[in-house]
Amino acid sequence: MQVAGPWLLGAATGVLVLLALLSAITAIALRERALHVHAAACALAALTANAEPLALTALAPAGLVGVMAMAAMHARGLATQIGAFRPHRRAMSAVAVVLALLAFVDVPAAQRWLLLPAAAILLALDATVLARVWDDGRPWAQLVALGQAALLGAATWMGLSPDWMAHHLLLGAALAAWALCVFVATAWRSRLQGERRWQLATARHEDPITRLASERVLDERAQAARTLMRRFGHPTSVLLLHADELDRIAERLGPRAAEAAALEAGLRLRMALGRADVASRVGDWRFAVLSEGASPQEVAAQLAGRILVAGLKRPLHNVDGVFLHFRVVVAPLPLDDTPTEALLARLGQHLDEAVRRGRDRRIHVLDDPHAPTVPAALPSNGSSAPVDTH
Incomplete structure (x- = not known):
């Protein structure tokens, strides 16, 4: 044991130094302030574990109290994301400042008993945060609890045991486990x-199910398109699509199967789009x-024809023998600052009327999205001129 002692202490010190470096590097990479504090705590823990070889035995209690002060600051960093603790x-x-002051008081006095109130303060703080x-934090919260238990155990043992330096290897092992x-x-x-954070940022720009653009992105693109229309006469059109089968799938198989079908509908729609097109899910099945x-x-x-073909290309994966039949309303984007939500609501009224009347036409063209009439339908001969459906 006497021969292996220096090697074991060196291993514990190496772990502490390595963790100090890793903490500093990871803190920069992840922008985690708590790891900056932990890096400093690991460096101080390495000095504390080697107090006897360095002939700094009298400073060991103060060093351990300093480690606990940094552990308290680390706990504060963990609590920054908890709204109740802000x-x-x-x-x-x-x-943490009180613990640091205890460490400074203990430097000239070398009183081991100061470790006990410091450990009690840190225990109360850790218990409150954890x-x-x-x-919600498992399993990382369990690892924090295990590490803090090792640190508090070492502090309590040093504060109560008069011959703790005879077993300084245990101190190094406990500090390495904590770090x-x-x-x-x-x-x-x-x-x-x-x-x-990435999921929240993505949710603001993408629908979480279909991976299409969010309504916010659609509105921003519409505003940008209006600017091009005013400057250069850049034409822009708006389409509103409804998948007829998704309502029946929801009634027959439940909402989960309908959401799976909506996901596939979004994927097929995305494959049919051109480079200058942006699609968004604006309703349950629209x-x-x-x-x-x-x-x-x-x-x-x-484009509308490609969308219809994409829906009829093959049956839905989760529902055998069922194809996607899209119903499409097409209208020009108004030059006025009509909110996108209001524009889509108006197109939705035309689409609802077409669905209610059970029309066989799948593509309906509106010359004016504000018109109160039922949309015109694309003639079957392939001509792009709209015809009256009344």
Whole structure:
């Protein structure tokens, strides 16, 4: 044991130094402030574990209290994402300052008993934070609890045992275990939060089911298209699509099967779009498309036809023998600042009327989206001129 002692202590020190470097690098990569604090805590823990070889035995208790002060700041960093703790961040910072002051007081006095109140303060702080994230934060919350238990156990043992230096290897092992658990837990938590932020950012630009553009993106593109129309006479058309079969699938097989069919409908719609087209899901079974650079007649003869073919290309995967029959209303984008939501609502009224009357025509062209009449239908001979359906 005497021969293996230096090697074991060196291994624990190496782990602490390595974790200090990894924490600093990962903190920069993930923009995680808590890992910056943990890097400094690991460096101080490495010095504390080697207090006896460095002839700094009297400074070991103060060093361990300093590690606990940084652990308190780390706990504050973990709590920044918890809304209930945001008003109490100053109080949590004050706890870390109190622990740091205890460390400075302990430097000249070398009183091991100061470790006990410091451990009690850190235990209360950890229990308060972990109690709020225990159910939602597993398993990283469990790793934090395990690491903090190792740190608090080492502090309590040093504060109560008069001959703790005879077993300084246990101190190094406990500090290494604490550093490893907290590093893994913090990096894990930061990765999960990064994915969550990415999902929220994506949700603002994409529909989570169909992966089509969000209504916000559609509205922004419509505003940009109006600018081109005013400057250069750039034609732009709006399409509103309804998939007739999705209503029946929802009634027969339930909403889950209908959502799966809506996902496939969105995928087929996306494959039929051109480079200047943007599509968005605007209802349970309805989709809107903004087609720049094409008049309603051109869109009805080309893009709308591709959409119908995409729906009839093959049956739905989750419902045997059922094809997607789209019903399309095409209208020019108004030059006025009509909100996109209001424009789609108006087109939806025309589409509802066509669905209610059970018309066989699938493509309907409107010369004026504000017209109160039922939309005209594209004639069967392929001509792009609209005809009256009354």
